[in-house]
Amino acid sequence: MTVLILTSEQDVTADMVVAELGRLGAPVMRLDPADIPGKAVLSADYAHGDFDGHLSVNGHVLSMGGLRSVWVRRPGDPAAHAAQPSAWLTAETRQALYGMLYSASPAWMNHPGNADQARHKPWQLRVAHVSGFAVPPTVFTTAPKVAEQFAELHRDVVVKSASGPPPDEPAVALPTTLIGPDTDFGPVAAGPALLQRYIPKRADIRLTCVGDRLFAARKRAAPGQIDGRYGETGYGWEAVPVPDRISTSALEYLSLAGLAYAAFDFAEDEDGVWWFLECNQGGQFGFIELETQQPIAEAVALWLSWRRPDPRPPTPRW
Amino acid sequence: MTVLILTSEQDVTADMVVAELGRLGAPVMRLDPADIPGKAVLSADYAHGDFDGHLSVNGHVLSMGGLRSVWVRRPGDPAAHAAQPSAWLTAETRQALYGMLYSASPAWMNHPGNADQARHKPWQLRVAHVSGFAVPPTVFTTAPKVAEQFAELHRDVVVKSASGPPPDEPAVALPTTLIGPDTDFGPVAAGPALLQRYIPKRADIRLTCVGDRLFAARKRAAPGQIDGRYGETGYGWEAVPVPDRISTSALEYLSLAGLAYAAFDFAEDEDGVWWFLECNQGGQFGFIELETQQPIAEAVALWLSWRRPDPRPPTPRW
Numbered sequence: 001m002t003v004l005i006l007t008s009e010q011d012v013t014a015d016m017v018v019a020e021l022g023r024l025g026a027p028v029m030r031l032d033p034a035d036i037p038g039k040a041v042l043s044a045d046y047a048h049g050d051f052d053g054h055l056s057v058n059g060h061v062l063s064m065g066g067l068r069s070v071w072v073r074r075p076g077d078p079a080a081h082a083a084q085p086s087a088w089l090t091a092e093t094r095q096a097l098y099g100m101l102y103s104a105s106p107a108w109m110n111h112p113g114n115a116d117q118a119r120h121k122p123w124q125l126r127v128a129h130v131s132g133f134a135v136p137p138t139v140f141t142t143a144p145k146v147a148e149q150f151a152e153l154h155r156d157v158v159v160k161s162a163s164g165p166p167p168d169e170p171a172v173a174l175p176t177t178l179i180g181p182d183t184d185f186g187p188v189a190a191g192p193a194l195l196q197r198y199i200p201k202r203a204d205i206r207l208t209c210v211g212d213r214l215f216a217a218r219k220r221a222a223p224g225q226i227d228g229r230y231g232e233t234g235y236g237w238e239a240v241p242v243p244d245r246i247s248t249s250a251l252e253y254l255s256l257a258g259l260a261y262a263a264f265d266f267a268e269d270e271d272g273v274w275w276f277l278e279c280n281q282g283g284q285f286g287f288i289e290l291e292t293q294q295p296i297a298e299a300v301a302l303w304l305s306w307r308r309p310d311p312r313p314p315t316p317r318w
Numbered sequence: 319m320t321v322l323i324l325t326s327e328q329d330v331t332a333d334m335v336v337a338e339l340g341r342l343g344a345p346v347m348r349l350d351p352a353d354i355p356g357k358a359v360l361s362a363d364y365a366h367g368d369f370d371g372h373l374s375v376n377g378h379v380l381s382m383g384g385l386r387s388v389w390v391r392r393p394g395d396p397a398a399h400a401a402q403p404s405a406w407l408t409a410e411t412r413q414a415l416y417g418m419l420y421s422a423s424p425a426w427m428n429h430p431g432n433a434d435q436a437r438h439k440p441w442q443l444r445v446a447h448v449s450g451f452a453v454p455p456t457v458f459t460t461a462p463k464v465a466e467q468f469a470e471l472h473r474d475v476v477v478k479s480a481s482g483p484p485p486d487e488p489a490v491a492l493p494t495t496l497i498g499p500d501t502d503f504g505p506v507a508a509g510p511a512l513l514q515r516y517i518p519k520r521a522d523i524r525l526t527c528v529g530d531r532l533f534a535a536r537k538r539a540a541p542g543q544i545d546g547r548y549g550e551t552g553y554g555w556e557a558v559p560v561p562d563r564i565s566t567s568a569l570e571y572l573s574l575a576g577l578a579y580a581a582f583d584f585a586e587d588e589d590g591v592w593w594f595l596e597c598n599q600g601g602q603f604g605f606i607e608l609e610t611q612q613p614i615a616e617a618v619a620l621w622l623s624w625r626r627p628d629p630r631p632p633t634p635r636w
Contacts (some may be wrong), residue, residue: 011385016412030463032370032403036460036510037460037507037508037509037510041460041461042458042459042460042461043457043458043459043460043464044335044440044457044458044459044466044511045439045455045468046443046444046447046453046455046456046457047454047455047456049447049453050447051443051444051447053440055322055347081507082509084508086484087485087486088481088485088486089485090480091480091485092480092481092509093521094332094478094481094509095437095438095439095458095480095481095510096440096458096459096460096512098438098441098515099438099439099440099441099458099480100440100458101444102435102440102441102444103440103441103443103444112434112435113431113432113434113435114431116430116431116434117420117430117431119413120413120416120417120420121413121417122362122364122413122414122417122418122420122421123416123421124417125364125369125421126364126369126420126421126559127533129364129367129368129369130508135364135367137363137364137365137366138363138364138365139361139362139363139364140359140360140361140413140414140417140418141360141362141414142355142359142360142361142414143359143360144360150363161407162409162413162414162417163406163410163412163413164409164411166404166405166406167405167406167409168405168406168625189355190355190400190402191355191397191399191400191407191410191411192354192355192360192410192411192413192414194414198600230390243466248582264341279446313452
């Protein structure tokens, strides 16, 4: 039974997991959907109530009957490397590839449908609430009046992007920014704003979840530092234990969201409370493993190669 | 409790359902996501373990606490009508709108995640098999050799698009086409081909499913007609009863796919067997209702306004 990794060619984190799968003796195929059609060949056959499919890359053939799991890492767009790429060729190739993989009902890290829902930040906050995390009061709004009232109520407020920085080139940094109640909120009418009560923090926390294995890391914050992703502080990531309450909530979150992998970001306040900031279903872990020596790549490899009870139902409900 | 319809302004089918909701006395809000920000205003507030949100269109305000159901009809891209549209503004607005709607856990027709999976034609064939439908032997492949062998084995074979016609302007018709075994299958290497055994048919069947209410319609085919969507035959759609076996399979399909609405296409062969061709989770029904007088718009309105047992879980698994 083979592990399929969907990612682009340059991916050091995938290299780490491939190495661990090698140590475990687990067969693995690495595929960039951008290489179909071309370097990779695909066939899916539906006949007489049965189904079989094959993927072939560099002469290595994977039958869908032997597919254990799929790790959706950093896949390119289907057919992006084709001799004559087009939006239509990408749509047709996406249909063929993902339609075949859905048909095979592998274990997904993560299922694309669940991943898509899990990217929605407002929904993340709701699931975090329901899972028992502490969540800073937050508003998403296109109403200047609502933004103004929120800032008046909470005084220290940060503004950040819901979807991440603009996709345009050259890349723009868009750090979480502290604003005052005297801010002009008029521009909110032109695009939704995400405002959140500022949590004065003494550390950033990254909690990486792989199935039911949890790895917490902590990085001290410089005084007054707002966004832990930007600016050097001289502090590094250190492994820390996962409090029981956090562990219960994290597993509940993964279950509600239907995720096998997720990376949570928390702000640790002066009282030691971990405030939920976001949950990235595709969050990086390479830099954490490098600094803390936590065996995250090994945990991913173990989850992907784990022999599950068969047969699983033919059509997962995610 | 209000029904939310996400669609563009020009949508006659939505008009039909809005009229039925009016007859039922069910409150309804019609919204084009393209109108946020601008004509429509959005706010979602997450605080103290609770959540509330509001949508406002033309002075009509909908609270998320009063949201019963969402019909995803023909929504525009979020922020498409903004004064300064951009991919980033669309991404931010999509986050705010759909993140808020997911948080509210309405009944979905259909949930966007389920809808996305359900669009994959290879997966449709697998679910159709599992649900007990007769499915013509089909192959999706980028291997010319596989295509050639399939055509040799089945002799009469049709080729069609998996994702629909190319999205380019001007629009191109791409009817299902009969091909012979002497076809040159070399070009298959440049883009996945969908080949299917040709079913000589005496009629096209459209089965429209709204929750557990099923409406079948039949249109006689002209001799030798391949694709019922193209070419006038002089025959019209007529209502026909749904055979028990079909009804059982259709309800099983909807359950496995997590869909509240779907339109199935079948080819009825000379023996009266209905062969599954595809299942369109967003298929049109206006033209069927017009010709057959089947009360499909009313069924949609009833499903959307139906009072469900509360409370539903906060985070649906689709």
